[in-house]
Amino acid sequence: MNIPSELKYTKDHEWVKVEGDVATVGITDFAQSELGDIVYVDIDTVDETLDMDEVFGSVEAVKTVSDLFLPLSGEVIAFNEALEDEPEKVNTDPYGEGWIIKLKVSDASEIEKLLSDSDYKALIGA
């Protein structure tokens, strides 16, 4: 199971990469492997400002719909539109081409609430 040490994680199996006041968000390798083939990524909150833990979209596998929860409060500034035609990138490259949104972080103090790679490993029993 790939859990890069430079990323932060959530209990909802999302990863967060913070660069300045912008955070890139996706789902973890563990999450994509549990979900199976991702067939649709539905994000309808671009340009909206949401609180931490609010639903910002969903990923759909063949048999399941999973809500996506915002890992940090802020404004959703970009959706990875490549996923509209190739949602399977979430399976093949969850930490790279399979990124889902970019977020303008409104409260940097929330970042310390995120899980480290070792916390996340413990969570999933990896």
Added chain:
Amino acid sequence: MKNTALSSTHEALGAKMVPFAGYNMPVQYDGVNIEHQAVRKDCGVFDVSHMGEFLVEGEHALDLLQKVCSNDASKLTVGKAQYTCLPNDDGGVVDDLIIYKLKEDQYLLVVNASNIEKDWNWISSKNDVGATMRDLSEDYSLLAIQGPNAVEKMQALSSHDLAAIKFYNFEVGNFAGIENVIISATGYTGSGGFEIYCKNDEVKQIWDKVTAAGAKPIGLAARDTLRLEMGYCLYGNDISDTTSPIEAGLGWITKFTKEFTNSEALKAEKERGPKRKLIAFELDERGIPRHDYEIVDAEGNAIGIVTSGTMSPSLGKGIGLGYVPTEVSAVGTKIFIQIRKKAIPATIVKPPFYKA
């Protein structure tokens, strides 16, 4: 939870296992899309040993079947199979099933795993004609070998001419070194192939030879996308205790050539036309319809319910089945599927969604 005779084989292959109808079943091996395409373009094998099998025999076997089944089992000859359903007394369906006529006065009924006990009790309760019933569900395994190359790839495993077995016909004979198996030209995928019924202690040898001959293991997730692309009903989703065979589009297996459970009421429903109908629809925009999502009209009023839905691997769009009032059920009608906050436009189409 029960295992099939092959559960450990699936686990050794790395399958993701899920509980289904009380059985530990493989939902996928390599990924549902790859498995789906393998069946559409080549050949796959499904372990569907969770399905139930009842033997009904004796000189009154046909009398019992005619009482409980919607289709006319008297049309069956030895070596033929028939799709049928068990109507209940209240306008709904107890189960859908396939009947095989094995011999004169001997029939095999293949029922859904989730309904084995319910069906057994239901049919038993109607058996005042003295037919002999045996539940073989725990003793028999079932493999579905499906796909356009199934016959060619499996021919070396049997002395029977597999290509000569016509759709919904079967032979009893040798396959993969085992005698007395049922080789049936049936399936639930729309891509051709056949199904093999054998005893539990024989199925491992057959599975091994079938996979060695080039059939790819396929899980239940792809079984569902394959059947839905054909518009085939799934019991528990599209048909149930509360849906009539007439509104479900199963009039073709509901034959009023004889009396059967609730036949008077179903005949009247057929003559006056059902109030609602099971329709097939494709989404006009991105999205995936799901079981129990609402179908709404242009003003957002709820008019029906989605009973099955998925992203079609073959079409690359959202497809589904659902019930709507008969007056809005015509092919070409625009409807909307309520997917979370959005009403996504959809068009009623004539199934199958997938045309080979």
